[in-house]
Every structure is written in structure tokens, then in C-alpha cells.
Amino acid sequence: MKQIVKNAYWPQIVGAVAWLATAGLTYFIPNADDFPRTTTFAVVCLGIAILSAISLPLNKVRYYGAWILALALFIGIWEVVQAKLLLLPRPFFGAPQELLDVFITDWAKLLNSLAHSMMLLVGGYLLGCIIGFVIGVGMGWSKLFGYWAHPVLRFLGPLPPVAFLPLLFAVIPSSFVAGELLMAFAASFPVAVLTWSGIAGVNPSYYDVAKTMGAKPLFLIRHVAIPAALPFVFVGMFMALGSCFYMLVVAEMLGVKAGLGFYMQWAQGWAAYPNMYAALLIMAVMCTSFMTLLFKVRNRLLRWQKESIKW
Amino acid sequence: MVDSLVKQQKIEITNVSHSYSLDDHDLPVLEEIDLTIEPNEFVVILGPSGCGKSTLLRMVAGLERPEQGSIKANGEEIIAADPSRIVVFQDPTLFPWLTVRQNVELGFKIQKKKDDKAISDMLEMIGLAGFDNAYPSQLSGGMAQRVALARALVNDPSVLILDEPLGKLDSLTRITMQKELVNLWRNKQFTGLMVTHDIEEALLLATRIIVMRQRPAHIIGEFKLDMDYPRHRDSEELLKIRREIFGLLGHKSDW
Known part of the structure; x- marks a missing residue:
């Protein structure tokens, strides 16, 4: 299906911000247990936030703006639930990092x-x-x-x-x-x-x-x-x-x-x-x-x- | 013109009878058909639907053999299909996976010939230039049937066998196509053998009309028409023949 309506900007903007937030909470909130690569993971999230921001003019990427946002929320919540609060038992459930x-x-x-x-x-x-x-x-x-x-x-x-x-x-x-x-x-x-x-x-x-x-x-x-x-x-x-x-x-x-x-x-x-x-x-x-x-x-x-x- | 002399085919159908086996009994479809078709005639076989006319055409094309009797082309028994006798069916039966051009090229591909110009000329003649790369699913019924005609005629057949080719078209397209058929027949010099249940179509196209009765099909009347083309459907002569045909088919008072 061809997209006739111009893709809105806001989902991707919010998505970029959400990735930035995920990077921030990953880096600044202390882990509840010993998890590897926490800093690296924060950097990856930051990278995704920057990529989302600079690809904003691209119509094709913007079509998936809502997905960028949804994934940021999913990863962010996962990070908090597992790495920061350790609500699920290890080792069956892993943290993103x-x-x-x-x-x-x-x-x-x-x-x-x-x-x-x-x-x-x-x-x-x-x-x-x-x-x-x-x-x-x-x-x-x-x-x-x-x-x-x-x-x-x-x-x-x-x-x-x-x-x-x-x-x-x-x-x-x-x-x-x-x-x-x-x-x-x-x-x-x-x-x-x-x-x-x-x-x-x-x-x-x-x-x-x-x-x-x-x-x-x-x-x-x-x-x-x-x-x-x-x-x-x-x-x-x-x-x-x-x-x-x-x-x-x-x-x-x-x-x-x-x-x-x-x-x-x-x-x-x-x-x-x-x-x-x-x-x-x-x-x-x-x-x-x-x-x-x-x-x-x-x-x-x-x-x-x-x-x-x-x- | 030696070439066109070689091309001519005289079709002789002698004492042909045929039946289909249906469950436990035989269903006779053709009974003692005798018919000779001279080169360059346009013979139209007229009769009610499902009376075995199509079977007769398939036999002339060599797609089926009669149980009894013989069908000869220039004195030789027809035992197999041959590109000199090509059939156009009621459905266009274009190959949906080929473009219009590739469909028209089918005969050449089978005979391993290459003649791009002949294809282009044919498409032009049939009014489909520019549709080369369209697929059959994109065509209207009339256009598709035109392509089917082109696919047959590009092989330069000496006999063109038409099995109710306009039967499924709307009436306006039909009138146009009837005119086109007459023009093609006069230009390309083939022998026409057509089956229809439309009396008017027969009157407009045929040099000879053969009337058949219901199953088993048997010839019950024959009319020679030597009027010029294009014919007018309300001309006095045509109306007279039309009345007689209706009478033969048992609708004397209905016409």
C-alpha cells in the first residue's frame, strides 16, 4: 500500500527522545545485580537515538516512527524491570545488556x-x-x-x-x-x-x-x-x-x-x-x-x- | 501465386457420426454429417447450443477423431492437429502468464520461427498496437478475443476454425468484431469455418449457412449467400433467409 498521507514527525521525535531516556536510565541508575556491558548498552541506545534523530527527514524511516518509539519503550521497560529492579529470576530471564x-x-x-x-x-x-x-x-x-x-x-x-x-x-x-x-x-x-x-x-x-x-x-x-x-x-x-x-x-x-x-x-x-x-x-x-x-x-x-x- | 494455391485447403467431411459415452450409455452427438468446404468460403454452422457443433470443429482441427466417417483436407485424412488449421475458441484462452505480444507469438515459438515484424503488423491490424506488454488479466473481453484472433491469424492458417468466438461478448463489441472478422477474412484469404447460435451473426458473415438440428446433430438445411459485404441486417434478402431458418429450427411463429 502506498502511503498517501504524509507521515507525521512526532512519533519518531518522541521515539528518539525515548531512546535517549533509555540510554540515560541504563547509564545512571545503578544495576540491581552484576550485569555486563551496561555502559556499552547505554552507548548503543544513545546511538539509536542519534540515528533516529538524523533520519527524521527520510520519509521511509518516518513511516516506522511509531515502531521506533514502541521498541524504545519495550527496551526501556525491560531494562528497568530486569537490570534495575531484578523482578524476574536469573538466569532464565536476561537483561538487554x-x-x-x-x-x-x-x-x-x-x-x-x-x-x-x-x-x-x-x-x-x-x-x-x-x-x-x-x-x-x-x-x-x-x-x-x-x-x-x-x-x-x-x-x-x-x-x-x-x-x-x-x-x-x-x-x-x-x-x-x-x-x-x-x-x-x-x-x-x-x-x-x-x-x-x-x-x-x-x-x-x-x-x-x-x-x-x-x-x-x-x-x-x-x-x-x-x-x-x-x-x-x-x-x-x-x-x-x-x-x-x-x-x-x-x-x-x-x-x-x-x-x-x-x-x-x-x-x-x-x-x-x-x-x-x-x-x-x-x-x-x-x-x-x-x-x-x-x-x-x-x-x-x-x-x-x-x-x-x-x- | 503458387504460395496461396498451396495454402488452399478443401475440407471434405463424409458420413461422420460420433457419440460420447456417458455413465452406462452412449450419447450420440453427430449423425451422418456430409459437408464439403471449398477454399475461401466462409461457412457458418448454425444450431442450438450443445448440439455437437463444437465436436465437429474439433475434428476438423484434428483435436479429436470421429468414430465413423472421414474428414479430409485436400484428399488426405486429418489425423492430427496442424498449424494450417487453427481454432479460436469461445473463451480467448490466452495464456495468462504471457504478455499480449508473447501470446500472439505462441505459434512462432512452437514452430521455432522468429518474425517480430509479422507480430507487430498483426497487433497493429487488430488494433492492439501499444498493448504488447500488457497481461491478459488487464484486457477487456473484446480485447482478449482480438488477441486470440491475432494469435491464430499470425500463423497464416488456410482454415480458421471459429467456435462461437463472439459468444461471450457484449452486443456492441460483438457488432464491431463481426465487421472486423469480415475484413480480416477478406484481407487474409483464409477459409472460415464458424459455429454460432446467433442467426444474425451467421447472416452477416457467411457465404454459406449450414443449419443443424438438436442432438444428435444432423444437417437439416443449407443456404448460399452471395450478397456483398458489408451487409445490412435489415436487407430484404437476409430477412427472407432468416425467416426460413427460424422455420427450420421450429420457431416459425416466433421470429
Whole structure:
């Protein structure tokens, strides 16, 4: 939606002031317990206050002015509740500066975990999408293929991929490969079903039109059936991505010895809860980024569709 | 003009019968159809909706085979679809994922030809220059059907098969498109084979009208029309034929 009304200035101005206030109370009010990086955190808040102030002329930033304010209030209240008054029990609840401390001291490990998770996710997801797509096209197109594939899909597809986890980790020596396969399995089912139903639902007149102009079966699959089914394929890929996120965390918590899930498990073992919050935060950013990327690709390929939602 | 001679196709439909199987019984749709279409004729088949006319067209196009009888083009049995006989359907059936230009280019893409000028000229001729990059979802019904016509005609078919192509347009757009169809037919020198249930449309366009009765379809009348174009819908000759057709279709007192 295009913003026609000029964004008001006051939320961002108040937001900048609120960040300044958060910086002040962080620095000047004494902590109730021993918390690291309190000064650094105050400086970060001050930095955000200054950034908010100087970005005031930017229309795009000002659109999020209310969010700047809301976040300042949230962080400020959190700081007071936890660092200054210690109302919630440690170590389960961390203060903002503890989270900051994790990022500063443990960034290398977090980054490494992120890289591992992404490798596992991307590889498994793409493999699963390709397998699912091929199965779906085959089932939609060929009766013989459908005869063999349909019962298998019906039998194995609804099974939660997690159920394979103990078996795969036992049979396959590399937990990374096992995780990859689980992810591929999780992704392939929705993609296969949706691709199949997309191909089966193609308006038969489209084929007639192409046939009367001399099209051969290969052209019909590549240039009629697949593009016509593409909206469905993307619904399948969307669902597949969701179940891959799920599988990723489960696989990393239960077998794979790397990645954000593993990091969280490890953090819990050491009662390092702020580390877990940091990993959660990174995981959320990773998931939403992949989702955004998928929607970007979708909107590009399906730009001919009149109605499409914005992610 | 050897080229246009090669292009000509004489269509011979001999003793064609056909039925569809419906649950447990057979539903006959065509019964002993005999019809010969000479090159450059504009034959309009007229009959009530759902009487099997479309099935006959699909057979001439090579999209279906008759159970009985034969359909030949220049003496050769039609066994498969061929770009020399192109169908325009009642729905524009444009590919929604392709732009207007890419839709018109479809036949060339299938036949691995490249001729940008032919596409541009065709779009110009059909009044859609400047809409190259529009998607079908952005077009009105009339415009979409024009694109469908362009997509067919750019292949320079010798037979253009029209299955109620104007059936879903509003009446004003329809009148415009009828005129355009006549002009296209006279310019591009193809043989027209059209199905409609609109008597007036048949009278305005056809060089010959074939009247069919309800299922199973069977030819019950034939009218040759040699009047010049553009025709006027209230001319005495047309009204006379119109009356006879109404009579044939069992509406003698209704017209």
C-alpha cells in the first residue's frame, strides 16, 4: 500500500527522545545485580537515538516512527524491570545488556552456527523442492507414473518426517546428510501434492490452443503445464519452507552437532539463557529472510497474477 | 501465386457420426454429417447450443477423431492437429502468464520461427498496437478475443476454425468484431469455418449457412449467400433467409 498521507514527525521525535531516556536510565541508575556491558548498552541506545534523530527527514524511516518509539519503550521497560529492579529470576530471564554481551563475546560461534543451519536448510529444502516438483509433474502428466507414485505418496507423505529421525540418524553415519534427507523429505511432500494438483487443474483448452499450432508433448509440459501450475507450486514451496524450519530445529537439537538448534541446546545445558535468546533472535531473522526471498522470487515469476499478497 | 494455391485447403467431411459415452450409455452427438468446404468460403454452422457443433470443429482441427466417417483436407485424412488449421475458441484462452505480444507469438515459438515484424503488423491490424506488454488479466473481453484472433491469424492458417468466438461478448463489441472478422477474412484469404447460435451473426458473415438440428446433430438445411459485404441486417434478402431458418429450427411463429 502506498502511503498517501504524509507521515507525521512526532512519533519518531518522541521515539528518539525515548531512546535517549533509555540510554540515560541504563547509564545512571545503578544495576540491581552484576550485569555486563551496561555502559556499552547505554552507548548503543544513545546511538539509536542519534540515528533516529538524523533520519527524521527520510520519509521511509518516518513511516516506522511509531515502531521506533514502541521498541524504545519495550527496551526501556525491560531494562528497568530486569537490570534495575531484578523482578524476574536469573538466569532464565536476561537483561538487554546480557544479550548484547552474547553478541559481542560469542559472535563467531553464532555466525558459525548460522552458517551451518543455512547450509542444512538450503540444501535439504532445494533438494526436496526439486524432488517434489519432479514427482508432481510426473503424476500430473503420466498415468503410468501416477499409478506407481500415487500410493507411495499417499502412504508415506502424511507421515511426520520427524518419525524417520531415529532411523536415519542410526543408519546414516553423517548426521549432516541425515538431516539433509529429513529436510528434503519434509519439503518434497507438499511440493509434490501441490504441483500435481496444479498440473491436473490446467485448463485443457490451453493444451488445445498449443496443439492446434503444432505443439509436441515436450512443449506442452514445459510451456503450458508448468507455467500454468506455477502458482500452486509456490503454495507448496511456501508450506515446504515452513516444515523445513521445523525439521531444521528438531534435527539440530536431536542429532546434528552444529547449527543454531544445537547452539540453543548447548546454551540450555550451560544455563546460558541469554545465549539462547540470541540464537532465537538470529533464527527468527534467518527464517523471515528466507520467507521474504521466496516471496520475492514468487512475485517476480508470477507478476502476471493480478492479485498477490505482499509478504 | 503458387504460395496461396498451396495454402488452399478443401475440407471434405463424409458420413461422420460420433457419440460420447456417458455413465452406462452412449450419447450420440453427430449423425451422418456430409459437408464439403471449398477454399475461401466462409461457412457458418448454425444450431442450438450443445448440439455437437463444437465436436465437429474439433475434428476438423484434428483435436479429436470421429468414430465413423472421414474428414479430409485436400484428399488426405486429418489425423492430427496442424498449424494450417487453427481454432479460436469461445473463451480467448490466452495464456495468462504471457504478455499480449508473447501470446500472439505462441505459434512462432512452437514452430521455432522468429518474425517480430509479422507480430507487430498483426497487433497493429487488430488494433492492439501499444498493448504488447500488457497481461491478459488487464484486457477487456473484446480485447482478449482480438488477441486470440491475432494469435491464430499470425500463423497464416488456410482454415480458421471459429467456435462461437463472439459468444461471450457484449452486443456492441460483438457488432464491431463481426465487421472486423469480415475484413480480416477478406484481407487474409483464409477459409472460415464458424459455429454460432446467433442467426444474425451467421447472416452477416457467411457465404454459406449450414443449419443443424438438436442432438444428435444432423444437417437439416443449407443456404448460399452471395450478397456483398458489408451487409445490412435489415436487407430484404437476409430477412427472407432468416425467416426460413427460424422455420427450420421450429420457431416459425416466433421470429
